[in-house]
Amino acid sequence: MAIVSTAVESNGWVLAVTGDWPQTGGAWEFNGADRPNGRFLLSGVDQFPLDPKGSPKVVLQVRTAGYDRIGGQAVANAARAMQIVATKVMRLPYPDAKLLNETDNGNGTRTVRLALSKRVPAGASIVQASFGAGWKQGEAATVLTAVANQSVRQVIPVISRWATPSYLPVMGTDDSPNHIGRVDLIVAAEHPEHFGPARNQAVAAVKLTATDGTITKEYWFSEPQTSPAHGDNLRCWGGEIDLSGLNPGLITVHRTMYPWIGEARVSGTGHVASVSGGVGPAHETPLHMIYDPTGSRHGNRRRYVFVDSDSPRVAQADVASVVLHTDIDSARSAPVASKAGNLMVALQAFKNLLVASPTLAPPDANGVSSATRACDYWEIILTDGQAHTVGGAISSAAPHLNPCEGLTIVRGDPAAANPRATTILRASTAYVVQNQRWWFRDLRLELGGAMLFSGSPTSGVGVTERVTLTGRAGFETSTTGIYGSSGSFQNQIVDSDSFAHGNQPSGVLIRNMQRTRIAGGTTLIGVTINREAGTQRTTSAFYLAKDTPDQMIWNCRVYEWPGSLMTVLLGAGLFGNPATMLRLALVNVQLEGQAGDPAHQLGEYSYIQMQDCIWEGCTLLGSRYNWHNEAPMPFVSSGTTVTAGVLNHGLAVGEAVSIAGLLPEAYNGTFTVASVPDVNRFTYVAASEPGAMATYKGGTVKRVAGGPVIPLVRMSLEHNGNCLRNVVFDRNATKQDQWIADGTQTGCWELLYGVGQSSVFRANRGVNSPFDWQYAFDGMGSEADTDYAVQTNPAAYKDYYGLVNDATNSGSGTWGGDYRPSVAKASRLIGKATLAGIDRDIDGQVRGASFAAGAYEADEVVVPEVTLAVVSAVHGHAAGVGVLKWTAGLGPAAAAHAQLVTSPLLLAVPPAAETGGGQRTLVVGFEDRGIAVSGE
Incomplete structure (x- = not known):
């Protein structure tokens, strides 16, 4: 027996392996308290022990386009390296969900399909596929150098947003000209990398271009900085730019993001002379500065x-x-x-x-x-x-x-x-x-x-x-x-507080804001939502803009929240035409929930799907996240009017249709098509009000005048292209085709097989049905509760993650918790994350080569006490090792910059206004930006 050929299929995450072996025996195993996660068993022996988290048996060496960082700039490289491993052998859809996805090719060969840990980009070269001995029971080791790549999938485009408000002036006087403006932006990418001692870098470089419509200047940034603006010590990309040489007046700034892997992404080009063009929900919106270097304008x-x-x-x-x-x-x-x-x-x-x-x-x-x-x-x-x-x-x-x-x-x-x-x-x-x-x-x-x-x-x-x-x-x-x-x-809101129940504005940018109510906007940075009085508290903490891709929620905290984490204002979507949550970045976010209700329902009872989103470094506790949980019924009624969902039905107004096999019975019979809203829906009037549909299984639609019988199905939502890493859940569940039981719910199988997921922790509290809710694979380096189907009481998960103080209803239930992993409790999260797209946690603690999963680094990582020398206005940089947390003699870490261990300079911070707890923060405005440091 031997492998004849291999190929990555068009979806980019399925590896088809063809060999001359006989039919593989066994069956997919769903059940069991040890939650075997989709093992394909024969008499208790796993037929495909791929061991992706240990010593992977199937490894692809891939070369694809991207960028290197050379001399502080991005340089194109058509052959950047990726390593991708096979994680699980795949099954067939319902009703054959226990059968191996193995095809008899009719020529003495058979093809099995393996899920991959990541998506292979379109156009990439697979220079080697290594198969270790026993990757399939009885198979020998094999190395192939001719592997076809049929993928049509692209890398997630870099997601970025301005963190600086538009229309702030760069203004000086005749005696003291000013040419220096500051630009902050946040960046999320699918494939971050370590770059020498500079750890957890989202992209290879960022280029800013500033133009007055005639003259253009470029500025390169090759690693994140700590922003001195707006009092939040935000770790972000960008920095100071010198506008000298440009004509005074309105200046347009665009950004170009160069990922390690993938294509560069440009926010826009050219001068946008509209005085409102620097604000808006679109990702392509430029930043506007008003340049008045001597004050003459x-x-x-x-x-x-x-x-x-x-x-x-x-x-x-x-x-x-x-x-x-x-x-x-x-x-x-x-x-x-x-x-x-x-x-x-x-x-x-x-x-x-x-x-x-x-x-x-x-x-x-x-x-x-x-x-x-x-x-x-x-x-x-x-x-x-x-x-x-x-x-x-x-x-x-x-x-x-x-x-x-x-x-x-x-x-x-x-x-x-x-x-x-x-x-x-x-x-x-x-x-x-x-x-x-x-x-x-x-x-x-x-x-x-x-x-x-x-x-x-x-x-x-x-x-x-x-x-x-x-x-x-x-x-x-x-x-x-x-x-x-x-x-x-x-609105652009920075460094503010909002304590009224109702009077809390939303905006295109909200940065460093304390709130007691929901927050809305396209860019939410450092927003903390505390207790709110009133009925709005049961709604979503974050409201995102309608039909807007590339929104970002970054370094945000939600406390004492019994409602959901967020609502995406996409509308409900339609049968055959779902709304798509596209390129949402959720980075370093904490939720303290205490309701048990869904914190996020995506594709459950509504036609909403998630594509090319990035969730990273989040601690999401006290509630559940349902992803593709239960697609809506294909027929809905309003009074006696029924809207029928049938993909590409081809019917016209006035045609007669026969409908059978549905419950309630009022949905069935022969009817005249009353209207055709679109190619996937038509309406008819039932003899009596049918109410909610109970079942469609076995239901059919047929033209009375002839034509094929169309079986009725629910619509499959396409949850794909997403990246999920270093995220901690109390519960994250998914229902699949075996739950819906009509074989159609396979558009979310990237979720099922954990594609693009790494270091994800799922406690799965309160879950008692592994058959219905499990993932086939949780993702590389991920961990899930192995007591699945046993622990149904949320309180049984108190200290499950070993946090300093879990105050959700899965912990102490007292609100206002401390969600850092505790060293004293030997938190299972410590050291379990290995790569991120930003080099600090939500508190500003430095992430090294490995760090804790979730939004927070551990609570007791301390560096030796040092003596600081004064170096005015010098920014520190991400440390290459460990986590910087000041000792008591130095003051709290949140108000200080870290420094490269190899740097000759250490940052000293002048005294400033005390903000509580001994912490001091120096806050500067646009007219005071000669000072560029904060802390104690």
Whole structure:
């Protein structure tokens, strides 16, 4: 007996092996408390002991296109190496689910199919396939060098998003020009690598291009950095870019991501002169900066005014007495009677000056036409220690204020110690329609009653930075927000808190935000959701944008949450036309659930499928994740109207159809097609209201006038192309074709066979049916509870993972837990992950060559105490070994940068404001970015 040929089939993850052996005996084994995970047994002997997690018996050496990192840049390499192993021999679909997927070729050979650990990319060369002795019972060792690759599958395109808000200025003065802007972005890729001492690198390099429409500059970044912006020490790609040489005005920044394996991905090209083009849900949206190096475009035209609640200037008639200033110190020291008494008066003062002084409009530049009444980066400063009001409705008359390309700033006094606690802007009964481009900084917004701003903008932009949002007294649970509009207002929220039940805005970017309610947006970074009062708490913690690929949830935590983790606003999808969750990246995310209800239902009772998604470094406890659990019934009814799902039915309105074999009986009979919504659905009217369909098995549809009998099936959802690594579940279940029992549910078989999965941990608490819920293979390096079908009580899993404090309903059930793996408890997660796409965990701890699975590194990894030398504004780098956690003498690790062990410099961090627990964080804004460090 010998292997005659091998080939990777078109789906990229099935290896067809043809040999001259006789028919293989045995049967697929489903059951047993030891959960054998799809062994193909003959008299208790596994016929295919492939041993993928030990000494793999079948190994493919693959060469494919990608990039190397040379000299800090990406260089194309058409022959980058991949090693892929065979994991499980495959079975046939239901009703032959116990039979080996073995084909008699009729020429004395037979072909068996093996599942692979990863997908072989289209166009890749398989230079060698090694078969160890006994890979199939009785087979000798074989090495093949001619292996066909029929794969049509592509590597998951790199998923990335900007972590920096658009429309922040790069601004200086004549005496002190500024050319340096900062760009942060987060990156997820299917095939990360270690690069020497630089561990866990998502991509080979990132290239940024900045253009004014005429001149273009390029910037290369070859490893992640720790961002000093927005107070979160985010580990991300990008960094500082020098815009000198470009023309002042609107600058468009694009990114090109170069993966280790796969094709480069470009966010876009060319200059986007639209002043709203730098915000939006699309992955291709560029970043916009406003470059004003000497202040000649906006800085010299800026005006400042303080709002003082003691000022008598509170009505429109008082505006003429309000004095505007060219610097903030003069505005602060001005007499109270020359200041505005409320926000409306300040805005009206801006407008009056701009109407009277049209020369204050900025000139045309970089494709943006000049605008009258342009108050770009003009500042309204709220006097500290006061509660300020919007004021009366005096600003509704046109013409309105009209920022040209920048934003109008409303902020607390930068001289105040803690304006987020002591400077209040409180909504009232009026709202502002003067402006649709705002930047709120360093204050407390108290909402309720009327929204702050309203209108119908088509291109509104808002940045909320270092702001605390609450409901004002009597409106704590109000749903009135900051903006009310029938247009599109794009929020970008950074380093803020939102503690009101209802008044919590969503945005295209939310970064470093504490919330007590659901969070929505296309890019969610460092969002922590704590206890919420009210019924919304039973909904999803995260709401993603409708029909939007490439969304990212990164470094986010959810505590005390009895609802689901997320909802993808795709709609329900349709029979034959499902909605697709495409390229969602979920990285370093923690869920503390305590309901037992599904934290994520994908393809269960709805036509939603998951494709090319990346889930990495997540600790998801207290609830269950159902992936392709139970596809919807093919027929649904509303009253007596039945919508029938039949793939490519070919029927027309008025044709007669015969339907049989369904329950309830009211679905059956001969009917006239009433409508044809699409090629996969038609409707008819039943004689009586049938209600919910109980069963379709054995059901058929047939044209009365003739034609074939069509068996009715549920639609198979295509869950494929996904990458799942270093993820910890309480429960992650899947139902397959043997559950649906019609042989159609095979579109999710990449999930069934664990393709693209590695270091995944599944406790499978509360599960008592291994026949229905098991994976054939959990993924390379993965572990699953072997007491499957025994432990049905969630409480039996207390300390199953050996965490510092599991406070879910599978642990102590007390909420507010600590989900780091405990060294003292010998956590089974420690050291079980070997590769990630980002070199820090959710707390900023360095990941080495191996580290703990889940969102957190272990709790007791400490480096020796060292003496730090001051090196101003120098960024540290990922350590090549171990995890950096400061000792008590050095302060907490979260506020410090790690450093390469080979680096001659160690970062010292100057004192800054204490944020609790002894931790100090220095927070800088766009005007203070000469300082680029944070910590204690």
